[in-house]
Amino acid sequence: MIPRAGRSALEEALEDRIRFDVPLAKHTSLRIGGPADALATPADRAELARLLALCASHRIPHWVLGAGFNTLVLDGGAEGVAIQLSRLRRLEERPGGAVRAEAGVSHARLTRFCVERGLAGLEFGAGIPGTVGGWTAMNAGIGQREVKDTVLEIEVMSPTGAWVRHLSRDTLRFHYRALRGLAPGSVIVSTLFGVTPSTPEAVRAVIDPQLARRAATQPLDVPSCGSVFKNPPDDFAGRLIEAAGLKGLRVGGAEISTVHANFIVNRGGARAADVVALIERARAAVREATGRTLELEVRIVGRNR
Ligand SMILES: Cc1cc2nc3c(=O)[nH]c(=O)nc-3n(C[C@H](O)[C@H](O)[C@H](O)COP(=O)(O)OP(=O)(O)OC[C@H]3O[C@@H](n4cnc5c(N)ncnc54)[C@H](O)[C@@H]3O)c2cc1C
Incomplete structure (x- = not known):
């Protein structure tokens, strides 16, 4: 929640370039995500500087969201102001x-x-x-x-x-x-x-x-966030997950891709909790089979519902 005084100041400074309680599913490639308290698209650098100063003076957290191709926003949404720099395009x-x-x-x-x-x-x-x-x-x-x-x-x-x-x-x-x-x-x-x-x-x-x-080896026709895990030294996360037998595993609307096991795809209606459950399953299975702990590549933001 953004306190009322902070909200008024942000509205006055950014006008229609800030919106409140914005569902982020449309702003991530997984098509998943609860609402951001606010989503700002500053017009230029000067407005970005003003926005950051206002966030600081009103103690409102902020974070940057690019095009959301490597971001999982949790179902409870994300605190503070998500900043998208889509107008900074020189x-x-x-x-x-x-x-x-x-x-x-x-x-x-x-x-x-x-x-x-x-x-x-x-x-x-x-x-x-x-x-x-x-x-x-x-x-x-x-x-x-x-x-x-x-x-x-x-x-x-x-x-x-x-x-x-x-x-x-x-x-x-x-x-x-x-x-x-x-x-x-x-x-x-x-x-x-x-x-x-x-x-x-x-x-x-x-x-x-x-x-x-890429088109031959990645599931590009369904929403995903690219590689979920980093490759461990001298191996591939996808190979380890596939070897653990998890290709095609589903939780809710989320699935470990049958094309590339390091991709989790949204088969329709997936929640972030489904993706997190698959992440945990993959991690546990690989740890049990190899003793290795896979590290996340995807950035997880927000809070659980
Ligand atoms: C089908 C598919 C294939 C992919 N293949 C690859 C691949 O081969 N190699 C690879 O590396 N990645 C791959 N990715 C992942 C993704 O494309 C990259 O990580 C990309 O760089 C994400 O850019 P983004 O703008 O969407 O970042 P986001 O996901 O929006 O943000 C990623 C992180 O960057 C931070 N960030 C974004 N902009 C700024 C900024 N201006 N200042 C400070 N921090 C910022 C965010 O806060 C977040 O922590 C793939 C993804 C998909 C869906």
Whole structure:
């Protein structure tokens, strides 16, 4: 619950760019999630700074929701203000072999931009859905290639909106599917990616087979959040879950995908509690069979009902 004074201040500052009690199912790729106390889509950086300052002064928690491709929102909804940066979508080529993309740029648009201009370097990410903000915060990747290999710098706004800093790659602590070391509540505003000159044909020739491979190996026709667990060193979470015999296991409307066992899909009407139950079942079965504890890749937010 957002206290009345805080709610009035937020409404006055953001007008129709903030809504209250917003179900998040439409904002996550799993199509699951209880309501956010509020969902804000600030018009620009100045309004984002104002929003963060108001949250700080009224002691309202805030969190960033990208496009929700790696987020499970629990059935009881999420406290505070969910901030979506979908209006921060500037995308430009920079001198010296670089592309700057604001956090709200979809990764599909970034890929198209690079193809059209014949810029190489980001092909590995083709088909990884989400926004530049989510991509950077997750250090998204495939195989041995990760966002960290391409980032030159990120621009970060402080948790209270007081400042924006440019952090160069050597100061960033990227880990497997995580960017650590930013103060909690910090907001990634843009990312500067390094690219090299190529041709549209050459870039497309790398991307097309990757997209075909994804379509053949991932359940792309049903709602999911991508890989649920991180791969343990020297193995694959999907292989371990499949070996434990859990492919196709259902709880309520959620199912361990029959196509890729590290995906949980929403077969219709699934609740977050169903997904959490499958996560626990998969973890327990793999632990019992191998002694290994799978670590979550998906980010879980909110409260149980
Ligand atoms: C079919 C499918 C396939 C996928 N394949 C892959 C894959 O091959 N490799 C891979 O790595 N991932 C994969 N994913 C997962 C997902 O695409 C990535 O994690 C992606 O980076 C999520 O982006 P998002 O904008 O949707 O982030 P969200 O899910 O909205 O957010 C993820 C995290 O980032 C934080 N965040 C988002 N934006 C910001 C910001 N501006 N500032 C600070 N924090 C922020 C959020 O708070 C949250 O903690 C897949 C998902 C699906 C559904």
